[in-house]
């Protein structure tokens with residue numbers, strides 16, 4: 001396999017809130033390969049944005065290390081550090097907060113080009129701005145370039161955000177819920193633009209979303225990484241994860257995706273969680289954090305130690321679930337109760 | 341000494357006319373003659389008012405406006421509808437200069453439209469201009485009546501030289517029979533100049549220290565916050581009174597510095613809080629990720645979003661400085677120097693204006709002048725908001 005662009009090794013991240021530490025990320029291991037799509041999926045507050053920011057180098061891990069081309073990013077200095085920063089760009093969720101209201105779109109796009117001398121002269125900068133605007137389907141560029149962000153629609157702003165990320169020729173774009181705040185009608189075309197950019201420019205995309213249906217659509221040719229309470233619980237090819245979900249949490253998510261065909265929806269296996277409440281990050285359950293809600297909970301196994309992430313028999317993706325990794329099938333918790 | 345030292349000199353008008361030739365020539369060259377002539381007069385007048393300091397900036401401003409009228413958008417290759425390969429982006433240095441000038445001029449025109457659009461702001465603008473023009477050009481029209489009069493102006497049967505308004509003296513006469521109008525016209529210079537310098541100093545100190553405090557953090561932040569807290573816990577005006585009583589404030593510049601030092605903490609805290617909040621914005625994070633460097637982030641990303649707040653705070657600091665200054669004069673803690681609105685209030689009171697009907701004008705005129713000037717300033721801030729906020733400026 002090719003060498004990853006960036007790797008997270010046993011990354012922990014703790015925030016302090018009211019003098020109480022909150023463990024937002026625990027032992028996260030992830031790699032992003034050149035040109036691939038990696039989707040981070042999970043409920044709100046599970047640490048997706050935090051992971052994205054650590055990948056982008058905007059946040060430092062509390063423990064563990066981030067490797068860029070095999071080098072620990074803490075050790076990067078000078079030109080290497082600058083390249084690392086520029087190689088990873090982020091596209092934010094809120095189209096109304098991600099562009100500086102004081103500048104025109106033309107200025108927003110020219111600043112990074114001029115700053116990093118990515119164009120030979122003023123004319124080349126302007127040519128590049130034109131090129132970038134067409135690249136993200138903002139045409140004709142002349143209609144956009146002298147406008148201020150408040151004069152554009154949410155979808156157009158997101159496109160400008162993407163164009164701004166592209167100014168420095170990044171190898172990886174982290175799209176943090178980049179389409180969740182735009183109108184549903186333009187969501188698809190925005191996703192298509194992202195997809196096309198990945199194909200033509202070969203830039204990898206880390207796509208963060210809480211919507212597994214969207215992840216399934218967008219990352220069909222890529223990988224999905226499911227997170228739960230600050231841990232990655234399942235990661236693998238999208239097709240494998242969607243068609244053959246392993247972790248009970250993933251199964252529940254997949255079962256909840258509505259299908260266009262009501263027949264399929266009706267025949268789909270229902271999965272009832274034992275509890276709807278997501279535990280707080282300040283009181284993460286011991287062992288597998290999902291066990292209080294898991295319909296396949298095995299007492300004495302699941303609530304003891306956190307499960308490692310590994311490939312169980314009969315699956316191709318990595319899963320953090322001890323009963324599965326032990327080779328057994330999952331049996332519903334209630335039945336066990338009856339046999340006791 | 342601060343003040344309107346180069347006020348309305350013949351040399352000034354010469355400078356103004358000379359620099360005014362530039363917008364005029366540009367206007368004729370670009371066939372925008374009315375705009376060019378307007379530019380010429382603008383320069384001549386502001387050169388007249390402020391000499392070199394007025395002529396040169398006015399030249400830049402008016403030329404930009406003239407150019408912006410002439411520069412139509414189709415001159416910009418960026419706005420052509422051709423395909424990318426057919427567009428030629430190369431431009432000469434002059435073309436670039438013209439393009440930049442034109443966009444600057446467009447911004448100026450948008451700003452002036454913003455001033456006109458907001459009613460209250462426009463009234464304030466007119467008021468501020470009125471007082472500024474009165475103090476600069478007034479001395480050309482009205483002679484300063486500084487010598488005491490005795491019997492030549494005493495009305496028959498009157499006990500006092502004070503007089504109410506009359507046709508000859510629109511604002512009446514003061515306790516020495518001097519023309520109050522001339523004192524109002526001449527007496528604004530020192531008050532306004534000192535207040536403006538103090539206000540600008542306040543803002544400079546507050547912005548520099550506030551931004552440093554927020555961006556550097558750590559020990560710098562702790563120390564600066566401690567200092568501001570210390571200054572804020574002392575009652576401001578009494579402290580000012582004590583200092584003024586000890587230090588000899590015969591130089592107005594030192595008075596301005598003193599006012600600024602006592603006034604900056606409140607603003608500094610507000611600036612610090614704003615920078616802290618702006619620093620967390622997504623676009624600032626994006627700039628960090630684009631590795632734009634701290635200077636760019638401060639100057640281009642953070643400051644532009646604070647300009648309107650900073651300018652408006654400057655206006656309010658000017659206002660506060662004016663009050664404090666007049667207060668000190670009224671208490672007699674600053675060496676009295678005529679003509680000065682504050683001194684007028686003090687003297688009017690000392691001379692029994694509270695009990696003499698004829699003396700009402702001497703007391704009320706400076707008070708009204710100060711109050712109206714301040715009101716105009718406050719109203720004008722409404723326009724400033726529109727000028728500096730692109731959202732409001734573009735009228736959308």
Ligand SMILES: Nc1ncnc2c1ncn2[C@@H]1O[C@H](COP(=O)(O)OP(=O)(O)OP(=O)(O)O)[C@@H](O)[C@H]1O
Pocket residue numbers: 015016017022024042043044045046047048049050051210281
């Ligand atoms: N700077 C911070 N200080 C304190 N707590 C933080 C900070 N940033 C994030 N958190 C906490 O970390 C947790 C995870 O945050 P994160 O933004 O990574 O979640 P997320 O998966 O992106 O959620 P969402 O889907 O809501 O965006 C949240 O509980 C949040 O309150």
Ligand SMILES: [Mg+2]
Pocket residue numbers: 048049050176177
């Ligand atoms: Mg998030």
